[in-house]
Amino acid sequence: MHKYFIIGIIFLLCYSLQAQTIYPKREVRAVWVATVSNVDYPSSSGLTTTAQKNEFIDMLDKFKLAGINTIFMQVRPSCDAFYNNPNEPWSQWLTGTQGVAPSPLYDPLDFYVNEAHKRGFEIHAWLNPYRSVVNIYSSSIAYNHVSVLYPAWNVTYNTTKILNPGLQAVREYVTSVLMYIVNNYDVDGIHFDDYFYPYPQTGYVFNDANAFANDPRGFTNIDDWRRDNVNMLIGMVNDSIKAAKKYVKFGVSPFGIWKSGTPPGITGLSSYYEIYCDPVNWLNNEKIDYVLPQLYWQLGGSQDFNALSNWWGNQAQSNGRHCYAGIATYRMSSSNWSVSEIKNQINTVRNINSKVQGYSFFSATQLNNNVKGINDTLKNNQQKYRCLIPTMPWLDSIPPNPPVNVAASVATDHVNITWQLPAPAADGDSARYFVIYRFQDSASVNLNNATAIIAVTARDTTAYYDPYAIPAGSSAIYVVTACDRLHNESTPVWLNACNACITATNNECEDALQLISHTTCQYTLGTLNGATAGQLPKASCDAFGSPALKDVFYYFIAEDSEHTIEVNPTGVGSEAVDAVLAVYSGNNCSALAEISCTGGSGGSGGVTKTLTLNGLTPGQQYWLRIYDYGTLDPLYTEFEICITHNVSSHISSNITDMGAVLYPNPAKQFLNINMGQKIQTVIIRNSMGQVVFNRTIDEIPAQMDISDIKPGFYFIEILLNDFTIIQKLIKQ
Structure with missing residues (x-):
């Protein structure tokens, strides 16, 4: 009994590990759309042009919702065409009769490519070569x-x-047919399936003895000759494609068992021996960009999906090429497979994502008809999050330039992200689509986290509407990148989208906010958010000559000859303000003269900047200017600022030390002040230093109506003849 209990526990643990969902950032999620015999599309031959188009669009939209990113579209099922081919006739599965054009006339493949690219799909033209x-x-x-x-x-x-x-002649003919597609259509790839030499049938012989006798090319074994025939076609096709358009991928989907017994424990028909198909040769000679074995068996048994996907992945990885696993969704109908089998096979592939970079479903019908809820399962589980298609560095490794002028417009119930197309990269490639990530804060930013991808746009899109409500007073981090057609990703552009966050009101010198000097640092919150470039030139300590100069201004009255100014940015590193501080003297904003500055060396984003001033004239007004060093706006624009002096006789931060009484505190409507000497003025400032209350006091005790002040945290300044008392005030 204990033995069976232990076995059961092991089974449950294995199942639990198998059931865990991994979300790779890069993965091919493909589907085959078979047109032969109208397996998947169109639903029947002879449909009107409008009906054909509507069916295709409806199918693509379902695939998009399910998280598919690649379409293998069968356009040449039997030396015929789902495109306007001058050398081969229209397919009977398109119009009902081979050679009869669709009416009204249109080019189906051109339509397929355009509609697929509109939705962000890669689309590969799937041909049966023989x-x-x-x-x-x-x-x-x-x-x-x-x-x-x-x-x-x-x-x-x-x-x-x-x-x-x-x-x-056949090899040349097949190559010329597919090269017509490569040269005339914007396909992302050319795809062959498993039909090379025919699958063996009892009592039938493939009669190619005369061809072997006429052109043996040194072979004495017809089986080796047949394999070489296919190898020659694969090499010719690959070389022709790459000579014309290097970026067009070429891949093959062979039968799932290369040789019976390989890997150990696998038995069944051999692709190598029975249909003379040798994908290992194509990988070794780098004549295909990807191999997509048809692994149409369950996990476990003598055709174990797990063992086969691992083995094929090893062959591709060792040759620097991609492997994707063919998954038999059709068996949910023909063999009553459960949806769980499909989910577990996806999880199996993802556990070895470094060598098996995706999968493809055969066929489209199960997804299109949502058989056993497969579309819903993919949409809500395995393909819940968007992903990028893996790169192929042997074809292109140069990333595009990042998007420019990235901006966010924040509303109560959504965020609108906009950007502009960048210039072409060094290799001439332009950005083809864009990726938008969203994070709660800078600490959580991880561009390898696929769950943060909220959109992979269609081609040339320059805006994204995110139906996400950022809480008032909070922000979200958006990152936007550009990708080229081979999915190389640009450097990221970060954006801090803030809902009802503070905006600089002291953007111009004339709007400068007053800072009150204290004997200890009492921070006031500031921001560069919304600041624009002013008229002043760069500060003298700015070695770079920061072109943005989006500055804000403060002023202060000197309490002593020596003062210290401290600016402490929020955030860390390059995402935070790299503050340049400059102090000016002058009677007004049009007559400012710089007297000191600091912070103009760069590379110190998020670092507290301190500037000590000497030789100031007590009672005189000075101006303080702050801007960010460099060319890019900081992600976090907020900072804290304070100014201090060393002469304690001019100021007191403790109201009780002066024999004064301030009550109630917190206060709601009325605030009372009572003390033993005459008060000149009472000023109340908010946390930004803005004056919200200013009153001359004629008698003691005094009662003030503060009901018009909004609830919050404030500083109250009590100005006496020879010093100032500052106290915190909470308004309810």
Whole structure:
């Protein structure tokens, strides 16, 4: 009994680990859309052009909601075309009769590419290289089909016709067909599936003996010759694509078992021996950008999904190429697989994301029809968060320039992020789309955290509406990056979006706020938020010559010949204010003369800046200017500022020391002051130093009506003949 209990515990632990959801930042989430025999699309042949378009758009929108980012679109199922091809006829599965154009005429592939790119998908043109006729008895055949024009190229195998891979003319023909697509359509990739030589059928022989005899190329074994025929086509296709458009990817989806017994414990038909398909050779020779084995089996058993995905991932990783796992969603219908099996296979792939960088579902029908709730499951679980498609550094490793003029407009119920397109990068590539991240604060910023990605935009988008309500007085950190068509990501641009946060009211010298000097530092909150460049030149200590100069102003009355000013930014590092402080003398804002400054060396964002002033004239007014060093606005614009002096006889911060009584405190409507000597003036300032109450006192005791002052924290200044008393006041 204990043995079975332990086994059960181990099973539950394994299942628990398997069920954990990982969210990689980069991952291919693809789906095959099969058009042969109308497996997935269109729903039937002969639909009107409008109906075909509507079906495709509806399908893409469902895929988008489910988190798909890549489409493998079958456009040449059997030497025919879902595009306007001058060399091959229109597909019968498009119009009902091979060779008959859609009416009204349109180019389906051009439409597919445009609609996919509008939604941020990669779209790969999926071609069957060799299949010529699906069924020699029932398939519609046009007069200009390759089986009619070049019958010697075709080998009949049971009820199908296959182009003979052993003919050089066939290799050249297939390559020219796909290169027409590469040269005339903005596809992101060319994709082959598993149909090379036909799968073996009892009683039937693929009759290519004459081709072998006529062109053995030194081979004595026809099996080796057949594999080399396919290898030659793969190499020719890859080299042709890269010569024309290096950025167009080329990948193949072979049968999921390379050789029976590899890896150990795996048994079944061999791609290598039975259909003469050798993807390991293509990887070793770097003739494909990705391999996508069709792993259409469950976890466990003699065709274990986990063991096979690991093995294929190792082959790709060792050659610096990508591997994606083919997942059989169709078996939810044909074999009654559960949704949990699909989820567990996704989790298996994600556990080895470094070598298996994604997956593809076959086929689209299950997602399109939400079979067993698969779309809902993906949308709410495995594909809940957006991701980026993995980069291919062997094709392009130069990132685009970051977006420019990034800004945020904050409303009560949303945030609108805007930016402008950057200039092309050093390699000439432009930004193709943009990624928007949102974080609660700077400490949580992690661009590898996929859960922070709130949007991956469509092409050339320059705005994003985020239906997120930032609480009043709070902020959120947004990061915007640019990506090129091969998904290289730019350096980030950070943005602090603040809802009802303080805005600088002392942007101009004429609006300078008064600072009161104390014997100890009593911080006043300040900000550069909303500041604009003034008329003054850079401070003398500014070695860089900061071009922004978005400054704010304060003034103070000297209490002594020596004062110390301290500015303490909020935030840390480069995201915080790197303050430049400059002090000026002068009778007014138009006649200022700099007398001292500090902080103009850069590289000290978030660091407290201190400036000690000597030789000041007590009773004289001085001006203080603050701006951020450098070219970029700081993410955190707030700072604290205080000014102190050393002469204690001029000021007291303790009202009881002077025999005075201030009550009640906190106060709601009336505030009373009583003391043994005459008071000149009572001033109340808010935390920004702005005067909210100013009254001359004629008699003692005095009662003041402060009901018009908003609730909050204030400083009350009691001006006597020879000194000033400052006390904290809380208004209810």
